[in-house]
Structure formats: structure tokens, C-alpha cells
Amino acid sequence: MKLLVIDTSGPVCGTAVMDEEKVYSEFTAQNRHTHSASLMPMIERALEAAGMTLGDMDAVAAVTGPGSFTGVRIGVATAKGIAHGAGLPCIAVDALEALSESAGDFDGIVCPIQDARAGQVYGAAFRNGERLIPDAPMKLEEYLDTVSGLGSRFLFTGDGAPVFRERIAEILGERAAFAPAYRGYLRPSAAGSIAIRRGETTDYLHLEASYLRPPNAQKNKKLLEAMRKNEEA
Numbered sequence: 094m095k096l097l098v099i100d101t102s103g104p105v106c107g108t109a110v111m112d113e114e115k116v117y118s119e120f121t122a123q124n125r126h127t128h129s130a131s132l133m134p135m136i137e138r139a140l141e142a143a144g145m146t147l148g149d150m151d152a153v154a155a156v157t158g159p160g161s162f163t164g165v166r167i168g169v170a171t172a173k174g175i176a177h178g179a180g181l182p183c184i185a186v187d188a189l190e191a192l193s194e195s196a197g198d199f200d201g202i203v204c205p206i207q208d209a210r211a212g213q214v215y216g217a218a219f220r221n222g223e224r225l226i227p228d229a230p231m232k233l234e235e236y237l238d239t240v241s242g243l244g245s246r247f248l249f250t251g252d253g254a255p256v257f258r259e260r261i262a263e264i265l266g267e268r269a270a271f272a273p274a275y276r277g278y279l280r281p282s283a284a285g286s287i288a289i290r291r292g293e294t295t296d297y298l299h300l301e302a303s304y305l306r307p308p309n310a311q312k313n314k315k316l317l318e319a320m321r322k323n324e325e326a
């Protein structure tokens with residue numbers, strides 16, 4: 094299965110062209126604020142470097158979150174548009190699982206976390222690729238309390254790891270390790286590997302973003318509606 098992989102869920106924008114046997118090309122760039130401008134040229138470069146076109150692809154794999162609301166929307170919308178135009182199925186990949194896969198082998202619990210702002214993280218936990226807890230937004234301390242009983246050694250990865258490194262080390266001490274920079278971000282090829290193993294496709298209409306909580310714009314809209322109702326009462 095030849096895949097075009099797309100990820101804009103975090104600070105690193107990335108794409109890859111790959112199949113079960115080979116990663117033909119892979120590009121990443123770390124600048125959260127330019128995903129919308131960077132993604133399509135990056136996809137074009139990845140296909141060109143692989144010597145392929147969209148006509149050679151069997152599916153589009155998209156990292157659907159959780160992560161940056163704007164970033165996730167960009168990646169999912171782009172994947173849907175490409176899939177629709179090229180007549181390709183889509184495969185959704187969870188961002189935290191892909192972060193765990195990107196971290197490589199670790200004798201312990203892999204803890205992918207993304208900074209969800211306001212002292213919260215999007216977090217999960219994996220052992221040897223097996224999910225131990227579901228994706229959830231929670232306070233950092235609540236997350237650490239949840240994972241601390243799962244094992245004795247923990248590898249933290251994702252954009253939340255450097256943000257909360259001091260607090261994590263303060264709470265878990267020597268039980269906590271941190272992925273090096275070259276392993277601490279989501280590699281598109283890792284997301285593609287998950288997609289190939291799963292092989293669960295959907296059409297572009299049913300590819301959905303996984304936000305875990307409503308975007309701020311939606312929350313603000315609900316707040317305004319509640320305020321209007323109070324004024325009318």
C-alpha cells in the first residue's frame with residue numbers, strides 16, 4: 094500500500110511517501126505558524142522526490158489529532174481535499190500513538206504529551222506499542238498521577254515534554270526520561286507505519302478531526318449564546 098502521509102497536528106509540519114517496505118521521501122519543518130503555507134509545497138516536493146504522483150498512491154493517511162486546533166484542521170482539510178480530488182481513501186492516525194511510535198524502542202512506558210495550554214496536556218501511555226490509557230486532556234499533575242502506577246520507568250515525548258520537563262522531573266525524579274530532539278517529534282513515516290498496519294480506510298467525507306475538547310471559537314460561541322439567554326430572561 095503506497096501512502097501519502099500528512100501531519101500538521103503539532104509544531105512540526107510533515108509529509109511522507111511510503112509503503113510497507115520503504116520510505117521513499119519524508120519532509121518536516123518546525124514552524125507552527127506556517128503550516129497552511131508550507132504543507133502543499135511540501136507534499137509536492139515529497140511526491141517529486143519519490144518520483145511519484147498522486148495517481149501512484151493507494152491512500153492518504155492523515156494525523157487527525159489531538160493537537161493544535163488550527164493545525165489539525167489544516168491537515169485534515171488538506172487530506173480530505175486531496176483524497177476527494179484523486180479518488181483515494183483516507184486513513185486516520187492518532188497523534189499520540191504516532192508520537193509513541195516515533196520515540197522508538199524503550200524498556201518502560203512511553204508517555205506522549207502535547208501542550209494543551211493552561212497547565213493541561215493531551216496525554217496517553219503505551220508499552221511496547223500497546224495502548225495503556227486513552228487519549229485525554231487533563232492537568233499535568235493528574236496525568237502524572239495516572240501514569241505513575243503503570244510502571245517504574247517513563248519516556249516523555251512530544252511538544253509537551255520540554256514545556257513541562259522541570260515539573261515532570263520534580264514529581265517523578267529519576268523514573269522520568271525524555272526523548273532526544275531527533276526522537277521527540279512526530280515523524281510522518283511513523284504515522285504511516287501505523288496506517289499500514291491498521292489498513293482501516295474511510296472515504297474523505299468521514300475523515301474527522303479528533304480535538305478531544307471543543308476549539309476556543311466554539312467555546313466562545315457557546316458562552317455568548319448563554320450570555321444572550323441570560324440577558325433575555
